[in-house]
Amino acid sequence: xxxxxxxxxxxxxxxxxxxxxxxxxxxxxxxxxxxxxxxxxxxxxxxxxxxxxxxxxxxxxxxxxxxxxxxxxxxxxxxxxxxxxxxxxxxxxxxxxxxxxxxxxxxxxxxxxxxxxxxxxxxxxxxxxxxxxxxxxxxxxxxxxxxxxxxxxxxxxxxxx
Numbered sequence: 405x406x407x408x409x410x411x412x413x414x415x416x417x418x419x420x421x422x423x424x425x426x427x428x429x430x431x432x433x434x435x436x437x438x439x440x441x442x443x444x445x446x447x448x449x450x451x452x453x454x455x456x457x458x459x460x461x462x463x464x465x466x467x468x469x470x471x472x473x474x475x476x477x478x479x480x481x482x483x484x485x486x487x488x489x490x491x492x493x494x495x496x497x498x499x500x501x502x503x504x505x506x507x508x509x510x511x512x513x514x515x516x517x518x519x520x521x522x523x524x525x526x527x528x529x530x531x532x533x534x535x536x537x538x539x540x541x542x543x544x545x546x547x548x549x550x551x552x553x554x555x556x557x558x559x560x561x562x563x564x565x
Contacts, residue, residue: 452479457558461551470555473523473531477559496524513541521552535559 454477458470480499483490489501503518515537520530531552539546547560 452562453477454560454562455557456560459556460554461556462554465554470557472525473552473555474557493524498522508541511541512538513543513546514538515548 455474456476458467458474460467460470475495478493478495478497480491480493483492483498486492486500491499491501493499498521500520501517502520504515505517506513506515508514515535517535517537519533519535521533522530533550533552535548535550537546537548545560545562547558549558550556
């Protein structure tokens with residue numbers, strides 16, 4: 405059969421089989437696969453998050469606002485009263501992971517997540533934070549970038565001491 409004689413069903417079938425390799429490496433919202441941010445088996449239940457390179461995206465606030473909001477980092481623990489994906493910090497900030505997609509290929513892990521954070525100094529306001537995480541599969545340390553629409557920064561996650 406010549407390629408020029410392929411009909412629509414043949415083209416659809418060809419495209420479907422061609423995409424199987426790429427699709428199998430992209431996993432979306434699968435809670436049963438190890439994930440360095442939320443899986444308690446791979447990383448210790450508590451982890452220290454180090455924040456640096458804070459910048460602002462708006463002229464409405466200065467970088468001091470971001471430093472007050474995120475500081476230089478904190479330690480997170482699973483929320484004993486919460487569900488999977490809910491954490492609390494040593495500063496009493498509350499974090500809920502509500503949207504996540506991940507991708508794994510060639511030993512590299514990447515994740516795009518959305519979090520809701522309630523900061524200890526303003527418990528009536530939830531801040532939506534978008535994060536991108538990267539690291540090696542089966543490795544405990546990982547890092548990424550985040551933005552809440554006002555503040556952006558870089559973070560690293562290490563085992564808590």
